[in-house]
Amino acid sequence: EVYLVESGGGLVPPGRSLRLSCAASGFIFDVYGLHWVRQVPGKGLEWISGISWDGRSVGYADSVKGRFTISRDNAKKSVFLQMNSLRPEDTALYYCAMISLGEEFFDYWGQGALVTVSS
Amino acid sequence: QSALTQPASVSGSPGQSITVSCTGTSSDVGAYNSVSWYQHHPGKAPKLIIHDVSNRPSGVSDRFSGSKSGNTASLTISGLQAEDEADYFCSSYTTSSTLPYVFGTGTKVTVV
Numbered sequence: 001e002v003y004l005v006e007s008g009g010g011l012v013p014p015g016r017s018l019r020l021s022c023a024a025s026g027f028i029f030d031v032y033g034l035h036w037v038r039q040v041p042g043k044g045l046e047w048i049s050g051i052s053w054d055g056r057s058v059g060y061a062d063s064v065k066g067r068f069t070i071s072r073d074n075a076k077k078s079v080f081l082q083m084n085s086l087r088p089e090d091t092a093l094y095y096c097a098m099i100s101l102g103e104e105f106f107d108y109w110g111q112g113a114l115v116t117v118s119s
Numbered sequence: 120q121s122a123l124t125q126p127a128s129v130s131g132s133p134g135q136s137i138t139v140s141c142t143g144t145s146s147d148v149g150a151y152n153s154v155s156w157y158q159h160h161p162g163k164a165p166k167l168i169i170h171d172v173s174n175r176p177s178g179v180s181d182r183f184s185g186s187k188s189g190n191t192a193s194l195t196i197s198g199l200q201a202e203d204e205a206d207y208f209c210s211s212y213t214t215s216s217t218l219p220y221v222f223g224t225g226t227k228v229t230v231v
Contacts, residue, residue: 004164037222044122045208045222061218095165104212104220105155105170111163 002026002108004096009113012086020081020113022096027108030054033099034072034079035106038092046092049081053101064090086117123148123209123223130229136197139226141209142190147221149190153212156185156194159225160205169194196228204230 008020022034035050048061049070058070069082079096094113097106124142131137141148141156148154156169167176169185172192182203184195192211196203209223 035220037220044224045210047218047220047222050219059217059219097165103170104151104153105167105210106157106165107167107176109157109165 004098004108004110006094006096006110006113009094009115011116011118013119014087014117016086017082017084018086018115020083020094020096020115022079022081022110024077024079024098027098029077030074031101032107033101034070035097035099036070036079036081037095037097037106037109038090039095039112040089040092045095050099051079083115086115088117091115091117121221123211123221125207125209125223125226127224128227128229130231131196131199132231133199133201135199136195137199137228139194139196139207139209139228141192141194141211141223143192143211143221144190146215147190147211147213148187148192150214151212152187154185154187154192155210156183156192157208157210158203158205159208165208199230201230204228 003025005023039045048064051058051070067085072079097109152172154172157165158168159165168179168183172187173185182197208225
């Protein structure tokens with residue numbers, strides 16, 4: 001069975017950093033693109049970043065570009081999101097999700113990690 | 120790129136059929152046959168139920184079906200069951216290189 005488990009969320013003051021991790025199991029990790037999608041409480045979902053199966057291609061939404069960095073470690077079956085210069089509007093539930101090579105839909109999702117940016 | 124528009128809530132009685140719409144633009148829903156639907160019980164991981172407009176992953180009930188016309192996609196749940204009560208959201212691949220995926224605003228399906 002496929003599992004994606006996010007960790008690293010928490011309460012952080014504005015301007016500080018946080019690193020999210022997503023550990024995967026139950027599938028061949030290094031043939032999937034991995035993505036981070038967030039949901040602000042009471043609002044819809046927003047794609048914020050993705051990384052290709054080999055880590056060579058990454059993308060970011062304008063809302064986080066220059067502040068967030070996505071990376072992956074295929075040996076550890078994990079994907080990471082380094083979040084710097086956090087703002088109150090970054091407060092959200094952060095999901096990691098996977099996309100099969102050549103597809104454009106999210107096969108599996110994690111349960112999410114809550115990030116709260118507040119003083 | 121704005122979020123895809125879904126009704127906030129849809130309700131139906133057990134056994135009935137309901138339809139959830141997902142309206143986008145010619146840059147997302149209308150551009151590709153890459154609309155997907157997800158079922159989300161709060162506190163759990165979202166689950167893929169429809170991909171590529173109308174395809175069901177293995178193990179997903181055939182009571183779930185999808186379609187698309189122009190810039191609007193639709194999810195139909197037939198033979199509504201209590202376990203179908205959940206949040207549903209759509210997603211579409213887009214023509215934007217900086218925002219390749221957009222999501223719907225989400226619909227709460229209630230079985231009354």
